[in-house]
Amino acid sequence: MSVYGFLPYALTAWLFGWGLYGIVSSRNWVHLCICLAIVQSSTYVLLLGIGYRLGAAAPVFAQFSASTAAVDPVVQALMLTDIVVEATVVALLLALAVRAHQSTGSLDPSASCEMRG
Amino acid sequence: MSGGARAVLAGLGIAGVVFVILWGAVDLPAVGHYLGPYGDVVTPLAVFARHSTDAVSAVNFDFRGIDTLGEEFILFTSVLGVTLLLRQSEEGAKGEGESEDRAQGRPTPSTGDAVRSFGSGMVGLLVLFGTYMVTHGTVTPGGGFQGGVILATVPLLVYLSSSAEIFERIAPRRLVEAGESAGAFGYVLVGLFGVIAGVEFLRNVVPLGKTGTLTGGGTTVLLNLTVGLEVATGFVLLMLAFVDEALQRRRRAQR
Numbered sequence: 001m002s003v004y005g006f007l008p009y010a011l012t013a014w015l016f017g018w019g020l021y022g023i024v025s026s027r028n029w030v031h032l033c034i035c036l037a038i039v040q041s042s043t044y045v046l047l048l049g050i051g052y053r054l055g056a057a058a059p060v061f062a063q064f065s066a067s068t069a070a071v072d073p074v075v076q077a078l079m080l081t082d083i084v085v086e087a088t089v090v091a092l093l094l095a096l097a098v099r100a101h102q103s104t105g106s107l108d109p110s111a112s113c114e115m116r117g
Numbered sequence: 118m119s120g121g122a123r124a125v126l127a128g129l130g131i132a133g134v135v136f137v138i139l140w141g142a143v144d145l146p147a148v149g150h151y152l153g154p155y156g157d158v159v160t161p162l163a164v165f166a167r168h169s170t171d172a173v174s175a176v177n178f179d180f181r182g183i184d185t186l187g188e189e190f191i192l193f194t195s196v197l198g199v200t201l202l203l204r205q206s207e208e209g210a211k212g213e214g215e216s217e218d219r220a221q222g223r224p225t226p227s228t229g230d231a232v233r234s235f236g237s238g239m240v241g242l243l244v245l246f247g248t249y250m251v252t253h254g255t256v257t258p259g260g261g262f263q264g265g266v267i268l269a270t271v272p273l274l275v276y277l278s279s280s281a282e283i284f285e286r287i288a289p290r291r292l293v294e295a296g297e298s299a300g301a302f303g304y305v306l307v308g309l310f311g312v313i314a315g316v317e318f319l320r321n322v323v324p325l326g327k328t329g330t331l332t333g334g335g336t337t338v339l340l341n342l343t344v345g346l347e348v349a350t351g352f353v354l355l356m357l358a359f360v361d362e363a364l365q366r367r368r369r370a371q372r
Contacts, residue, residue: 005147010139017135024127051156054149059160059172062257062329066164072156073163073172080177081188084262084348088195091355095199098362 008049015042029097029107033090040086044079051075168325169255169334177260178340182319185340186304189347193301196351203358228278236278243271251345255334261341265348272353281360281367290357293350300347307339 015038022035051072057064059073097107104111146152163175177185247268254260276284311320323339326332 002147005149006142008148009142009145013135013138013142016138017131020131020134021127024131025124049148050145051151052148053151056151058258059156059163060258061160061164061170061172066161070156070160070172072151072153073176074155074159076173077176077181080173080262081184084188085191087266088192088351088355092195092198092202095202095358099202 008045008052012042012046012049015039015045027108027110029100029109030094032109033093033097036093037086037090040082043082047075047079047082164328167321167334167337168328169337170329171255171258171260173258174254174260174337174341175334178254178337178344179321179334182308182336182340185344186308186319189301189304189344192348192351193297196297196354199355200358203362228280233278236274239274240271243267243274247271247345247349251341252331252338254341255337256329256331261344261346262348264341265345266352268345268349269352269356273356276356276360281364284360285357285364288353288357290354293353293357296346296350297354300343300345300350303343303346304340307336307343310336 019035019037019039019042022038023032026032026035051074053069053071056069056071059070059076061068061070064070100112101107106112159176159180160172162180163169163172167175167179169175169179247264247270250259250264250267251261252264254264272284272288275287308319311317311322314320314322316322319336321335321337323335324332325335326338332338
């Protein structure tokens with residue numbers, strides 16, 4: 001496999017690794033949510049990389065005949081799902097961050113470690 | 118666990134995961150050399166069997182329509198969660214120790230003229246663009262999700278270029294909540310068309326229409342409309358929850 005053909009996969013691992021590092025080392029709930037979004041964006045690169053075909057058109061045939069070589073529409077649909085889920089889950093996590101800040105007075109995840117009944 | 122030990126442990130784990138991803142990718146076909154077969158099977162089906170020139174929309178709302186129903190309910194549940202979480206804050210805020218997010222006694226700077234004029238100028242354009250996106254989902258790239266998000270930016274733009282009070286007036290909570298429920302219910306209703314016709318749930322039983330026109334695609338068109346409504350109102354509801362939070366704080370500060 002050429003370096004060019006492997007690059008998107010390497011980018012996936014790169015984004016995933018650094019996003020995970022950000023989550024583990026995070027000192028702020030908002031920062032943590034953004035890191036989670038970075039982890040998730042690695043899946044976009046992977047999905048688009050899998051379905052991509054060199055020189056092919058987008059899977060939209062308003063102006064082409066249906067026999068034109070096109071990239072895979074299935075992974076694109078999956079990625080659309082991915083984005084919508086990410087946006088709403090981040091909103092939910094940010095609301096949790098607001099509540100955590102109200103109850104502990106801090107946005108530091110390690111300040112919320114103790115459980116209180 | 119101490120910070121150092123945690124960093125070492127996490128570092129080992131992350132290095133391992135990254136190694137496994139790269140190792141797994143070595144045997145994948147090089148990017149750009151797509152092997153199929155699903156994309157090549159679905160593409161002609163979308164155009165000839167479903168009269169939808171946008172294959173992505175046909176996949177989302179027809180071939181895997183039931184998944185999109187689930188996805189729509191993830192959105193619905195998340196919005197519900199945010200609203201519930203932030204609605205309780207009224208009583209929580211009565212407690213001590215809530216820090217203000219701005220300095221006491223300093224007036225909020227008014228919105229700049231550039232933001233105000235650009236924002237209000239964009240409103241009409243975005244309504245048009247969002248509606249176009251939602252309705253043309255089966256013809257050109259776009260659809261309910263994309264168009265819904267664009268439509269949801271309209272009240273947000275009004276909020277940016279005017280005030281939170283006007284935002285609440287043009288997007289009354291009752292109406293937005295009703296719209297969100299109608300969007301979620303509408304998807305199920307379109308799915309039930311199939312059951313009423315005596316076939317499977319979400320089967321494309323509506324006349325397919327002419328390929329490349331607004332009606333081409335059958336239920337895909339209707340599902341795009343319901344999802345557009347659901348996504349637009351869902352995102353506005355999210356913003357309302359956060360704006361409410363700020364408004365309540367401001368009202369308390371004025372008291």
